[in-house]
Amino acid sequence: MYSNGVIEFSEAQTAELTAIVAAVQQADAALAAAEASRVRALARAGELAREVSAGKPSRVREHDMALRSIAATIGVPARVSDRSMQRQIGDATVLAERYPGTLEARGRGEITRQHVYAIQDAAADLPDDAVPAFEAEALERCRRDTVGRVKAELEILAQRMHPRSFAERHASAREDRRITTGRLPDGMSGLYLVGPTPMIAGIDDRLNQVTTGIIDARTAAIAAVNAAGGAPVGDDDARIPAQILATDTRTRAQIRADVAVDLLLAGSPVADPTAMGDGPGTLGAIRAKIQVVVPALSLLKPQGDENGPAEPADLVGYSPIDAETARAIAEACDTWWERLVTHPATGAVLHTDGYQRTAAIDRYLRARDRHCRFPGCRLPAIRCEVDHTIDYALGGKTDVCNLAHLCQRHHSMKQFAGWKVKQLDGGILEWTSPVGTTYTDYPPTPGVHFAPDPYDPDAPPPPDAGPPDASDAPF
Template structure:
């Protein structure tokens, strides 16, 4: 049906089934005019008014959200200003030499404020740290962008991008950056603005790109972000030539495999190629620097210790890629901790297992990982309370067995909103040993090095509650409870 015929359709009511009820104006859809005959009708003026009102409401709500976000930025800045002037209430000034980490008073203050904000709004330290740094940069160094943000001439996405691009600029160059960027912040889309901001930052930066590359290269890292349905994201922050080469090689190989009849999509093939090449490369490195014995994969169950062995030779698949055997994948999983309900372990329940640092995984995956383990760790628990049994509460030095069992129990760092795997954490006394604390399960917990240092350099204070959870009292006197599923 062409446009002219559509415009000439009758204004008569649209029949709605055998009852003859007409379709209300608010339910009119273009497909009704396209698929039905002359019984249809054009959109009424009321429909146009309703649509316009709805879009106006969306715009108003969005503007309100942006103003609220600007208010959050300003309040973070004010709270930070008050916090740094309250040093005596925040700093612990501990003289104990056995406590981990050496922070200056300024570093301890900043770390404590980050944890205050993170606990208050329920985010990780990393997210809170970024929000605080953005607020300080916008208000102190980019006042024109911040003003545009306050009055709604630009969005939080623009303001955030400007702040993050300014971070690598010397403080003395940020005023020129602010002046150069504010016009684009008010007129360009967030995507286009990001490109403009990067170019202006590059133009105004007094240091050569080589110098900055050398500095940034020291920050290379891998980040792991859990997702839903047993999946996760793995991000590599590395030199652009390296990451581009990885992507190009994976894409080229994936297209060749796809052309040869591989039934997987290009994205699936690329993901599988990168995963297989990464694990294979690590296997080769491990084999060249260690014996054939693979690391233990501890599992909390009620089995006796069991040993498993397997081949260490990778086998090529039909598609030309390398497929690792179960034993080879086991060799690449040092320190993986899986808690499996006993009934799920024997196939009598579908209750999920728990992968430390990630969360619930399906029983089939858990059983596969258990099948790859070279040994098991048996953890004894109280049949009534479920608490782990320990001995020698009056000894300060903990046995490796006790440390391992505390890590298996806690799974992650016991600080608020921290998901650092317990296998990389320190074991800390909740009530300090020098203050009469005992080496019991109730008085021990896993803390990552960051939060272990925070506890001993500031007045963040933990306390074990009767239900087993840990309550943290911040230097401002606010109580927060660590919640674990």
């Protein structure tokens, strides 16, 4: 049923949707328990292989043969190859022995399968003795939010607990930056670029912006051609004729690929519909933009051993980056990044440096929200719209207490799909689904902070203290 363009549910439909939600939750709980039970059974199969080979002279060979036999015995009736089943047994053994708390939480349905993968991926490089402490804190975060929201937090948490600093490991990994190519069927080839995360994120953002500009220009051209009834549109020969642009049927993925080729071969989009005369068009002038959350102390000179390693920064929507890279971006780039500086003890945002000139209220909101504020969405705030929680037309104020970032998808859901939202103190959003269920979305906790000592707000400041300078599966 539609009313003024807004989706509305009848009482019967609301009751049916409520029953559907309950059925899905019941099925999810049963599935989670079954997955955990299967992992434990496969892990026990791995233990059995070790027991069979224990004490044998050629223990390694005996263990491998026993494991092969067990894998085949389990795999054949399940129509799974023994090799695949052996990998599943190995994965199950790792999960059960290295992450027992994670397996328990999955079995109780407290976290999803994707949360399990995220915990394992983040802790893959941690030594065994650091895993229990990491797992305990990681599970607390996973229980309260979606995997997309917590993934970067888990990665940063693992970086803090690793005995080797993130900067040292990044320096080693940076040596492996490269571009490789590979042949594909039918006269096609692939290009794979490995480089520092901020650079790859910037490339991705620029491709998205230019692609959106081309699609917008195509949409306008189609409208102009339709309005002209087929007559010639425009009189500037330097611009791509609207009739030609309107016939462009490329998908977004195809346009992104074409733009990447243009940028690498020619330095700017070759077929730029905004180009005028001999100069570049507005699409060629587009530059990348990324959002980095960085601890205040990480912007200072590199810290020596006596102060410990500098904390990593958080490239919002992607992953942690090392402090050295964050400092290099701050020093070299004044147009394509936005820095949010966090307190060295509490992790609270001290202030923002919008290097691209923006209004103070927008800088504050980006610092507070960091991403779309619909439950579970992690699209970076720089790609979202600033929404009036109470519509301006209905008397809502243009004030930080009535504003929040929403991506286009979830902005539309708020307007037309029956979801309601109320903003509480501190930027907390209280969402209500069409069936009346309430979900609370909190502003993200700072993903990066440095706390060498307990923070005491009543302690007197040190002499001459000033403000700090400007985060095959076994299932």
